[in-house]
Amino acid sequence: xxxxxxxxxxxxxxxxxxxxxxxxxxxxxxxxxxxxxxxxxxxxxxxxxxxxxxxxxxxxxxxxxxxxxxxxxxxxxxxxxxxxxxxxxxxxxxxxxxxxxxxxxxxxxxxxxxxxxxxxxxxxxxxxxxxxxxxxxxxxxxxxxxxxxxxxxxxxxxxxxxxxxxxxxxxxxxxxxxxxxxxxxxxxxxxxxxxxxxxxxxxxxxxxxxxxxxxxxxxxxxxxxxxxxxxxxxxxxxxxxxxxxxx
Numbered sequence: 641x642x643x644x645x646x647x648x649x650x651x652x653x654x655x656x657x658x659x660x661x662x663x664x665x666x667x668x669x670x671x672x673x674x675x676x677x678x679x680x681x682x683x684x685x686x687x688x689x690x691x692x693x694x695x696x697x698x699x700x701x702x703x704x705x706x707x708x709x710x711x712x713x714x715x716x717x718x719x720x721x722x723x724x725x726x727x728x729x730x731x732x733x734x735x736x737x738x739x740x741x742x743x744x745x746x747x748x749x750x751x752x753x754x755x756x757x758x759x760x761x762x763x764x765x766x767x768x769x770x771x772x773x774x775x776x777x778x779x780x781x782x783x784x785x786x787x788x789x790x791x792x793x794x795x796x797x798x799x800x801x802x803x804x805x806x807x808x809x810x811x812x813x814x815x816x817x818x819x820x821x822x823x824x825x826x827x828x829x830x831x832x833x834x835x836x837x838x839x840x841x842x843x844x845x846x847x848x849x850x851x852x853x854x855x856x857x858x859x860x861x862x863x864x865x866x867x868x869x870x871x872x873x874x875x876x877x878x879x880x881x882x883x884x885x886x887x
Contacts (some may be wrong), residue, residue, distance in 0.1 A: 643699050645766050645819070646750040654748040655700035658739045659689055659756030660708035660730040677710040679756050680717065681868070684881040688868060689714065689756055691881055693723060696754055704746055705756075706730050706739045735839030737828045744825045755816030755867070761880055762863010767796070772824065772849060773857030774798065775815030777865045782808060788867055789814040789843050791858060798856040803843040812858075816867055818842065819859060827852060 646653065659679035679689040693703065702724040707714050711729060718725050726746065730739050740753055764775065776791055776798075785805065791814045792800040801814055827848040834841045849856050868877050 642701060645699055645764075645770060647768060647770050651748045651750055652701040653699060654702055654704060654746070654751040655696050656704045656706065656740060656743050656747060656751060656753040657689070657692060657696075657756045658706040658730070658736055658753070659714060660706055660711075660733065660739065661757070662709045675710075677714055678868075679714055680710070681874075683759070683868070683874070683877045687717065688759070688877075689718065690721070691759055692754060692756055693718075693721060695760060696752065697723060700752060702726070704728065704743050706742060708733065733839075735833070735837070736842040737831055737845040738840040740842070741825060741828045741840075744822075747822070750819075750821050753818040753820060757868045758816035758865070759868060759877055759880055760815070760817075760861065760863060760865045761883065762861055762865075765860045765862070767857055767859070770819070771855055771857060772821060773819045773859045774801075774846065775817035775819075775861050775865075776858040777813045777815050777861045777863075778811050779813050779865075780811060781813075782811075784865075784867075785811070785813040787869065788816070793858050796857065798846070798850060798858050800850065801843050801846045803841060813865070814843070815861060815865055817859075817861075818846075819857075823854065824849070827854075 661678045680687045683691055705727050707727055708730045715727055728742050785808055790802045790805040790808060791798050791812050792809055827845050830848050831840050831845045833839055864880050866877055866880055
């Protein structure tokens with residue numbers, strides 16, 4: 641039985657997983673001259689995407705995968721997993737919020753989005769009045785926060801998110817795990833492309849939610865977390881996953 645994280649909701653929960661990227665910062669070290677989709681990079685003997693699905697299957701009834709690079713290989717692999725899955729092609733790489741917008745007619749009323757390169761081991765503290773929220777992880781690893789996003793919290797609500805912060809206001813790392821309802825698509829439409837990359841960034845959408853007066857809850861995570869980005873992350877990811885298996 642799936643864990644009911646959206647209290648009082650009779651709907652099946654969908655999990656959206658963007659995994660359209662090439663993983664260019666990984667593939668040179670992992671596969672030599674061979675290009676490999678980031679989702680298929682092996683961690684502890686299985687692709688990253690298997691490890692992601694393995695954790696989130698406890699919450700979701702079905703999965704939607706947003707694919708592009710080597711999509712046929714990813715789709716073939718996922719079709720062999722014991723889950724209900726569907727796919728949508730992201731023809732343009734215009735940011736995570738843009739990718740999420742492609743699923744507007746596919747998701748349940750309450751749904752999860754999990755970045756396809758984010759691994760974890762541990763548990764969330766889900767509030768009784770669960771609404772929209774993001775995973776928040778306390779860590780002493782300042783570099784993890786600086787390459788992700790920071791969150792400022794007051795009275796159990798998030799007041800501010802900052803993408804790749806240079807200065808830290810606390811030890812809280814925003815995770816690549818998002819808990820939304822369908823109102824998020826209205827906020828995505830209001831989100832302007834970033835000046836830096838001209839992409840519709842999910843952190844900008846989170847700030848739109850906050851500025852719009854909707855509550856964005858911090859869903860505190862107790863455990864270990866890693867956004868697998870660089871070649872040096874592979875060893876750390878192996879330790880995380882192998883400890884999860886052995887535990």
